[in-house]
Amino acid sequence: MIMQMRFVVVPAVPQTKEWLPRRLGFLSSLGEGYDLYDTQDKVRLSLNLPTRAQAEYECSCRNGCEVADDLTRSG
Structure with a gap:
């Protein structure tokens, strides 16, 4: 059984919101x-x-x- 990691990497969301009409689709x-x-x-x-x-x-x-723990201890 594989244990799921708590934190995962995801792409960032834009800091400024694009206001587009719904018919144009998703963010560019x-x-x-x-x-x-x-x-x-x-x-x-x-x-x-x-x-x-x-x-x-x-x-x-x-x-x-x-x-990561080993790197912080040795530095």
């Missing part, structure tokens, strides 16, 4: 950067991290990854 683009989503509390953490690598690192830190 996603926001720049990445956020984290808390699967337990069902809430998006709007950290707006610029790269996916930074978002993955923050996600692993919050999920309690041993690699």
Whole structure:
């Protein structure tokens, strides 16, 4: 059985809202950067991290990854 991670990386939402008529469809683009989503509390953490690598690192830190713990102890 695989345990689900609490925090996952999701694309960021735009900071400014586009106001378009409903008939035009979805937003033209996603926001720049990445956020984290808390699967337990069902809430998006709007950290707006610029790269996916930074978002993955923050996600692993919050999920309690041993690699991230080792990096903080040695530094």
